[in-house]
Amino acid sequence: MCLQRYDLNEVMKVVQEDNGHNPAPAGCGLASLSLDQLVAILQFLPVQSLIAFGLTCKRFREIADSDNLWAYICVREWGRRAVQTWPNHGKERGGWKMVYRQMLMLKAGSWRKVEQGDVGPAPRASHSLYTVADNLSVYGGGCQGGRHLDDTWVASLPTEISEGIVWHRINNGSPPGRFGQSCTVVNDSIVIFGGINDQGVRHCDTWINRGLGSGNLYESPAWELVDVVTSPPPRGAHAGCCGGDRRVVIFGGIGTEGNRFGDTWVLDLSESPPTWHDVITSASPPARSGHTMTWIGGRKMILFGGRGIRFEVLNDVWLLDMEGAYPQWVELRPRELQPLHDRPAPRAGHSATLIFGERILIFGGEDARRSRKGDAWVLDPKAGVQVGCGSSCMPSYPQKPFSEDKLAPRFWKKLKQLGQLPSRRSFHGACALGSGHSILVFGGMVDGELLPGAATGLGFDAEMHMLQLVPCCT
DSSP, X not given: OOOOOOOOHHHHHHHHTOOSSSOOOTTOGGGGSOHHHHHHHXXXXXXXXXXXXXXXXXXXXXXHTOXXXXXXXXXXXXXXHHHHHSOHHHHHXXXXXXXXHHHHHOOXXXXXXXXXXXXXXXXXXXXXXXXXXXXXXXXXXXXXXXXXXXXXXXXXXXXXXXXXXXXXXXXXXXXXXXXXXXXXXXXXXXXXXXXXXXXXXXXXXXXXXXXXXXXXXXXXXXXXXXXXXXXXXXXXXXXXXXXXXXXXXXXXXXXTTSOEEEXXXXXXXXXXXXXXXXXXXXXXXXOOBSOEEEXXXXXXXXXXXXXXXXXXXXXXXXXXXXXXXXXXXXXXXXXXXXXXXXSOXXXXXXXXXXXXXXXXXXXXXXXXXXXXXXXXXXXXXXXXXETTOSSBSSOOOOSSGGGOGGGSOOSEEEOEEEESOOOOEESOEEEEETTTTEEEEEEEEEOOOOOTTOSSOOXXXXXXXXXXXXXXXX
């Protein structure tokens, strides 16, 4: 990431006003560096090293605590767009160093309803919702009566989404109607695989749309059916995500006979023609459907939840690591110090969205009795450990940032929800905005009219809500 340098006049002032009463330790080589050289080093130090530097002496502490320096650190760690969206009161209550602490802890999110104009997608669930460049799009899904949909809608994201969005229907071709498909954004392309139609037919076709990255809503090219060499068996209610390097990864789902899969497939778009490859690993998550897969960078993906072969719902977490010569699945669990009850209940039909800091936000879903949920959780894969392994499965934060136990990274953390909370829902669509400072949620199944003999009623939703991740809980 290319970052512009913040104004460090205040840091300059601190050093220039140092009259020698707070000298650096004798023989300290850093003391001989110019301020510009010193600041250039501090800007790129790990946070724990920056804290240690500030403990050396009073002069260094004043430099290391500079508000402008910590503003730079926040942008470096969380992204410029994320920092720009945070409320001003977070900065006013202790400066950017306090904002960094608060965002590391990430305790709260604030909801608001997004206006969509007079024309837009009909109520639906098990659809695809995604962003490419500054465009938001919805495709397919299921609606009332078990019918499938085959429409594609696109909206340009405004600078301030509270102003609302305006939908446009794309009329130059979409894949045949379906729900429960996987939808993956790879660079400026969208790849859809599989899904189920209203006759119960499972698909195994692969479609691609390369047009939304151009930013022109009205000249977006039609979906193209990809002529793949091999393909996974037909399925729906599986999960897929980007696998890095123009790859699409899918796992699981429900087959033609109602069986649940536990297989992993990779589509490499850089191959000509593109080919699906069956990935064989020594261990693998149990077969399931209604789960999620989320790309966390590089060639690493996180799988969470779903419904197993005995119709039980799950809340296990797995990492698919394809960085090495041999792909491997490993199960992740919290460190022993985290309470066992401090984790989300088992669920399927939830959403899992990558937010800033390479964390994943889990929202909603439904339990074994299909009772829908409205809770939100933050998963930090870097704080997990492999089952049977005492060390972290990937580079992690220090165990005690700022030397405070309460700031130690946590595998699971329940998010406090503020503002206009959406109704409980499952099989909705969700996607991130910008660098992951906010997420959008659209549609899904919600509590509706109670039907005779049913545990809960069922309805389909067409509302859109935005969850903004904020630096404090007030």
